[in-house]
Amino acid sequence: MKGKRSNSVQNLRGPGFDDPLEGAVRTFIRELGEDPARDGLLRTPQRVAQSLRFLTSGYHQDVDKVLNGALYEVAYDEMVIVKDIEIFSLCEHHLLPFFGRCHVAYIPTKKVIGLSKIPRLVDIFARRLQVQERLTTQIAETIMEKIQPLGVGVVIEAKHLCMIMRGVEKQNSVAVTSAMLGVFRKEIETREEFLALVRKRSE
Numbered sequence: 513m514k515g516k517r518s519n520s521v522q523n524l525r526g527p528g529f530d531d532p533l534e535g536a537v538r539t540f541i542r543e544l545g546e547d548p549a550r551d552g553l554l555r556t557p558q559r560v561a562q563s564l565r566f567l568t569s570g571y572h573q574d575v576d577k578v579l580n581g582a583l584y585e586v587a588y589d590e591m592v593i594v595k596d597i598e599i600f601s602l603c604e605h606h607l608l609p610f611f612g613r614c615h616v617a618y619i620p621t622k623k624v625i626g627l628s629k630i631p632r633l634v635d636i637f638a639r640r641l642q643v644q645e646r647l648t649t650q651i652a653e654t655i656m657e658k659i660q661p662l663g664v665g666v667v668i669e670a671k672h673l674c675m676i677m678r679g680v681e682k683q684n685s686v687a688v689t690s691a692m693l694g695v696f697r698k699e700i701e702t703r704e705e706f707l708a709l710v711r712k713r714s715e
Contacts, residue, residue, distance in 0.1 A: 533561040567602055570639035575654060578633060582626035583659060591702075593617040593709055594630045603674050604641035612670030612686070614638075615710045618655055619662040619695060619702070625655070644670055644689050652691035663694025665706045 537557035541548040548557065595615040603610050614634050625633075637650045652666040667690045676683050695702045 531558075531561060533564065534558055537561055566639075567600070568640055570636045573636045573639075575633065575636060575658070578636060579625065579629055579658060582629045583623050584626065585622055586620065586624050588620055588624065589662075591617055591619050591705065591709075592624060592627075593706065594627060595710055597631045597634050599634060599638045599647075599668065599670065601638040601640070601642045601644075601647060601670075603672060604643060606674040606678070607641070608673040608677065610642075610644060610670045610672040610674075610687075612668060614651070615665075615667045615706075616651065616655070617665045617696070617706045617709070618659070620659065621661055623659045623661075625659060630655075644668055644672075644687055648689040648691045652693050656693050661694065663692070663696040663698075663702065665693075665696040665703065666691045667707070667710055 534557040537560045538548045541553060541556065546553060548554070593616070595613070595617075597614040597616065598611075599614045600609060600611045602608070616630050616634070633654060634651055637647050637654075648666050648668050652664045655661070655664045655666075667688065669686050669688050671686055675685050675687075692703055696706060697703070
């Protein structure tokens with residue numbers, strides 16, 4: 513019996529056999545009733561492990577390093593908005609993707625963030641196991657903390673494969689979440705201006 517088990521394990525050996533994540537994927541495939549040694553699945557554990565590490569790479573990124581050198585003192589006190597930022601994340605409940613658009617706005621006091629850094633900041637938090645509500649809040653609170661603006665507004669519109677592929681199976685459902693801090697929470701005019709700009713589409 514011992515020798516038979518050894519032969520079975522030997523058949524599964526391949527690139528990255530000692531990688532615990534690849535081993536977990538290999539076990540997952542086997543538990544689904546498939547043969548991880550089958551030709552079409554032989555390299556799947558390696559591919560899935562690489563994919564998961566990329567999709568959760570936000571855990572290993574430092575916000576301060578990303579923003580380093582991208583905070584500028586500017587005499588500007590009007591709304592700054594970056595909209596239609598594509599997001600892709602993994603639902604922590606089912607490990608299925610959710611994807612959509614993120615809209616970020618803030619009103620600076622003394623500092624602004626380099627515009628290209630805002631999508632990178634969004635990615636840091638999106639590339640983790642997430643729920644949309646927490647993702648929205650983390651983006652807003654981080655901007656509020658790092659540049660201390662008068663206020664921050666974040667809106668995310670996303671489709672969740674855990675709703676589309678399983679469960680309620682509603683293909684056109686879109687989840688919308690928002691986080692409003694500072695003047696975006698206190699002043700309805702500021703909030704409405706932001707939401708109107710989000711709703712406005714390019715002609």
